[in-house]
Amino acid sequence: MDGTQASRTTATTATTRTPAVPVAPRRTRLRRVGALSVAGLVAAPALVLTTGTAAEAASCTTSKGPYQKQVEKFLGRPVDGKQSTTDCKAIQKFQKTHGITPTIGYAGPLTWRTMNTMLAQKAAGKNPNKARKCPTNKGRIACVDLTRQLSWIQDGAKLVYGPVPVRTGRDGAETRTGAKKIYWRHSHHWSTIYHVWMPYSQFFDGGQAFHSVTKSMWNPPGSGGCVNMRPVDAKAYWNLLRNGDDVQVYGRKPGT
Secondary structure, three states: OOOOOOOOOOOOOOOOOOOOOOOOOOOOOOOOOOOOOOOOOOOOOOOOOOOOOHHHHHOOOOOOOOOHHHHHHHOOOOOOOOOOHHHHHHHHHHHHHHOOOOOOOOOOHHHHHHHHHHHHHHHHOOOOOOOOOOOOOOOEEEEEEOOOOEEEEEEOOEEEEEEEEOEOEOOOOOOOOEEEEOOEEEEEEEOOOOOOEEEEEEEEEOOEEEEEOOOOOOOOOOEOOOEEEOHHHHHHHHHHOOOOOEEEEEOOOOOO
């Protein structure tokens, strides 16, 4: 969370864990590689904002943050390192969109970390596995890069779907790294722990699963361990993956 030294708020989110289900035996399958799809990477928005009401202006901080220039550049604002009313409102709009609190327009560490993650996601382009950290010798595999908060599906070295932004486990409830396999799927799963729906759930490590959520992928601090996805991406993963398919999770989520 961002704010001045006198303003600190804790944002909590929850996803779900489900009891382990016996691992289904892996099937040997040969499947045709689908069409490459690069979806949903976020470019830095250039915001054009008009002057708001006196009440709105009063809710903005006049203090410049430690990442003032970086945040100004990301938002397409004049980069002068000084906090203006329009700077504050642009930052505040970004914070409200992604659930960053307090939403006072302060260019603090969490706001910049979120923006920096977006820039890293955009930079991945159509070659997210350039560093070859996700195995290319296992056929179809779902890759999860915690550092960049990205996921994609590949067949060998060929990109099948993605990369797409994801929301992984928060500090203290991190998505576990390593080589996994999808062992249980439920398209309309209900969490008996958190009492929420988890559409298109595909479990790969105990209670950790790919599943759909409706909140922003950049909403801090993160999930309870699952790999949260936008509905369109979770549905695509559901159609492309099966029990026994490989999952590779690596890296470290910023802030954990």
